[in-house]
Each structure stands twice: as structure tokens, then as C-alpha cells.
Amino acid sequence: MYPFTEGSYAPRNGWYVAAFRNEIGDDLLSRWILNQPVVMYRKDDGTAVAVEGRCPHRHFPLGASKRVGDAIQCGYHGITFDAAGKCTFVPSQEKIPGVYTIRSYPLVERGLWAWIWPGDPAKADESLIPTLAEIGFEIEGIYAKPFYAHDVDGRYQLLNDNLLDLSHLGYLHGTSIGTTDDAATPEERDVTDRRVSSRRVMRNTPPTPAVRAKHAIEGLVDRVSGMEFYFPGFHAGIGEVRLPEGHERAGELINFSRVWHAVTPAKTFTTNYFFAMGSTDRQGVDDMVEYLKPVLAEDMFATVEIEKIVQTLDDLPPELMLKSDGTAVLGRRILQRMMDREREEARLARSTP
Template identity: 75%
Template sequence: MYPFSEGSYAPRNGWYVAAFTSEIGEALLSRWILNQPVVLYRKADGTAVAVEGRCPHRHYPLGASKRVGDAVQCGYHGITFDSGGKCTFVPSQQSVPGVYSIRSYPLVERGLWAWIWPGDAGKADPSLIPDMEEIGFGLDGYRSEPFYYHEVDGRYQLLNDNLLDLTHLGYLHSSSIGTPDDAATPEERDTNERRVRSRRIMRNTKRQAVSEGRIDFDGPIDRVSGMDFHFPGFHAGIGEMLVSEGHPCAGEVLNSSRVWHAVTPAKRYTTNYFFAMGSIDHKGVDEMIEYLKPVLAEDMFATVEIEKIIRTMDELPPELMLKSDGTAVLGRRVLQKMMDAERADA
């Protein structure tokens, strides 16, 4: 499935964000993850769990059912499953068939996020979750908050591509967080087995519209902008504004922020999209909750409209690539390699 090889959609053996930790409570939370219905909730002791969201009897959605203690009781015929997926009660008979169970998913809470492993549970190593220090979460002096969750009508890789090519900031987001220098400035890339990193350092550059009235400085500025893609679906961004060289206060940090985009496949053509932010400007975090809503709406609009085109055309022409596509191409290749390895092991 575009842009991957035939039969490829998204890697299954990897940690994806299933929810913000603040979303998970006593009530059943329904979410589609890699084309499977999933239910998340907290047990009485506070532990968050994730189980299959489909009753094996008549495929009734367990997310539309109810809690009975720490178990989930299907709202259709009362069949009940514990938090590990084992069937414990069938109202219409005394014995429980041995085949009656639902899947239980590895789920780990770390940072603002609940991380789920949709693939082979035996390979679910929590050390593969992105390192919180590396992604810039929990830095001294930063206030970090979850902002939004959206289910976007576009395949997961379209949002990955969006975040792997930040040249769009100066055009799709020209009235808010970007300037033409986001595209014109050369990109520095660094990769390892866990992530692809991109950085742009813009010297003596034009300030973004978002900084007007928020930064008490009128002189020349330098900007650092970048994104780290932690496979298979987490993007950690950095944004810093400093006083430019030649000024008596050169190098002074005017603002520093981190943004986190979690991109989790929902169904084949829809995506769970989670956005969070941290900043040294604590008051500014509250202001950004409203300010960034239309910015993310622009990204989602682009994703939805591209999805409409690629799903409607009888034959999709090949992409005409640019130098700026290098990071996105690296990301695609890694994901394709992950999917190829899964097929080889099947």
C-alpha cells in the first residue's frame, strides 16, 4: 500500500502510542490500532491494560460493553473476560469453552503516553520505547502537557512523511510557525538503529509569526528546528530561538520548546494522531493549546486531501522526488525493512 510495497501497511512489532495516560480511566476506552479494535482501561489497582475489543462470539464491540470489577462483560450476551483476556463467565452455560479468550496486549505507561505493542508479544521489549531523556521529556525547567488526540482520515505514512519533511513549515504554516528559511536552510541528518534525526540551524533569520508579542527581543535571532523519528511512529521535535552572533547577548536562549507527535495506525486508511508539547515558557504552554489548533488542522487537511487523491486515481503516477525528501526516504526504507522482516518471520 502506497508508499510501501504491495501488501505492506505498517510494522506490527514496535511500540506505538495507544493513548495519553490521562485518557485511560475506569471507563472503557475504544481505539482501533493496526486495523484491530482495542479496549483500554484501568484496573482497581490503577494498572492500565489493553485487550482485544471484539467479542469472539458474535464480534460485538467490547468497548460498547461494561466493566464488571476488573473484567469486561460483553453487552450483547454477557460473556465476560478478565484483564488478561481469559473468559471467566458464559451466562448461558456452566462451562467455559477452552477456545474462549481475547487477546491481551503489552501496555507500558511512560511519560505522557501509554505504549502498546500490537505484534508478537514475545518481542515486546520495553527498552525499545523511546528514551524519555532523548526525546526531551522531563527536562529541568520545562512544563509538558498533552494537547490533542485526533483520528485522521488518512493512512499513517502520510503523517510520518509530513513530519519527516519540515520544509513545509514555511508554506503550509507560513502564517504561524514557519518561515521560508525552514525550506531554504540546509538539513543535517543523523541516523542509528532506533531513529532518524533532522536538524536545521537558521542564522540571523526572520522570526516566526508565533513569536510576535511573546518574545521580548527585537534584534536578530538564530533558530534551531528539527525532528527525531523514533520507529515506527513517534516524532520528537525541537524548537529553539537564540540571540544571534554579533549581539552583546549572543547565544542567550529566548525560548525553547519540545513537541511530540505520536502517529499510530488506526485502520488501513485512518490514523490515531497524538500531539503534546513542553516549553520553558510555562504560561506559553497554555496559550499554545489554542494557538496550535489551526496549525495541526493544516497538517491534517493536507493528509486528508492527499489520501483522497491517492485512493481515487485509477493509476498513481510515481512521485517526483527532491533533495529535501532525503529524510522521508530514510524513514520509509526503515519501515519497509521492518515489515519485510516480519513477513520473513511469519
């Protein structure tokens, strides 16, 4: 499935953000993840759990059911499942069939997020979750806040592509957080087995409209803009603005932020999109909650409109790539290798007696 090979959609063996931690409480929280309904809630001891959101009896949504202690009771026929997915009660009979179970997913709370492993639970290695230090969450004095959780009508990779190519900032977001130098400045890339990093260091460049308005700056500044993509769906962004060489306070940091985008496949053509921000400027973060709503709306608009075209065209022409596509292409190739490996492991498992 575009932009991957036929039959490829998204890696399953990886940690995705299922929710912000503050979304999970006593009530049942429903969310689709990789074409599966999932239900999350907190047990009485405060532990967050995630289980399959489909009753195996008549496929009734368990997210539309109710809590009974630490268990979920199906709202259709009363069949009850505990937090580990085991069926504990069938109202119409005393004997509980052994096949009556639902899946329980590995769920790890770290930072602002609850991370889910939708693939083979035996491969759920918590060390693959990006550390809080890696993503800039533990910077001294940083104030981090969850902003928005959106359901976007576009396939997961479209949002990954958006975040892997920040040359769009000066055009899609030219009235707010970008300038044309975001495209004109070459990237500095770095790749490891866990993430792809991209940086643009812009010297003596115009400030973004947002920085100009906040700090009343009319002259040139030095900017650093970048993103780190932790496979398969978490993007940690960096933004720094300093006074440039020649200024009487050259090198002084005047604006600093970290942003975190979590991109989690929902259904085949929809995506769960979580955005959060952090800075040492607490008031600045709070002020950006409203300011960034139209900015994120622009990204989602681009995603939705591309999805409409991709789904509608009978014959999708090949993309005409540019130099600025290098990071996005690299990210696509890494995700494709992850999916190819999963497919090969599944093939070998089927062929093993």
C-alpha cells in the same frame, strides 16, 4: 500500499502510542490500532490494561460493553473476560470453552503516553520505547502537557512523511510556526538503529510569526528546528530561538520548546494522532493549546486531501522527488525493512514443521 510495497501497511512489531495516560480511567476507552479494535481501562489497583475489543461470539464491540470489577462483560450476551483476556463467565452455560479468549496487549506507561505492542508479544522489548531523556522530557524545569488526540482520515505514513520533511513549515504554516528558511536551510541528519534525526540550524534568520508576536522581536535571530523519528511512529521535535551574533545579548535563549507527535495506525486509511508539548515556560505551553489548533489542522488537512487523491486515482503516478525528501525517504525505507522482516519471519514460521 502506497508509499510502501504491495501488501505493506505498517510494522506490527513496534511500540506505538495507544493513548495519553490521562485518557485511560475506569471507563472503557475504545480505539482502533492496526485494523484491530482495542479497549483500554484501569483495573481497581490503577494498572492500565489493553485487550482486544471484539467479543469472539458475535463480534460485538467490547468497548460498547461494561466493566464488571476488573473484567469486561459483553453488552450483547454477557460473556465476560478478565484483564488478561481469559473468559470467566458464560451466562448460557456452565462449561467455558477453552477457545473463548481475547487478546491482551503489552501496555507500558511512560511519560505522558501509554505504549502498546500490537505485534508478537514475545518480541515486546520495553527498551525499544524511546527514553524520556532521549526525547527531551526530563530537561530541568520542563513542563509537559498533552494537547490533542485526533482520528485523522488518512493513512499512517502520510503523517510520518509530513513530520519527516519540515521544509513545509514555511508554506503550510507560514503564518504561524515557519519561515521560508525552514526549506532553504540544509538538513543535518543522523541515523541509528532506533531513530532518524534531522536538524536545521538557521543563523541570522527572520523569526517565525509566532515568536515575533510573543516576544515582540523585529530583528533577525538564530533558530534551531528539528525532529527525531523513533520507529515506527513517534516524533520528538526541538525548537530553539536565540539572539544572534552582533546583538548586545548574543546567544541569549528567548524561546524554547519540545513537541511530541505520536502517529499510530488506526484502520487502513485512518490514523490516531497524538500531540503534546513541553517547555520551561509553563504559561507559554498553556497558551499554545489554542494557538496550535489551526496549525495541526493544516497538517491534518494536507493528510486528508492527499489521501483522497491517492485513493481516487486509478493509476498513481510516481512521485517526483526533491533533495528535501531525503529524510522522509530514509524513514520509509527503514519502515519497509521492518515490514519485510516481519513478512519473512511469518513465512519461515509457516514453513517450519
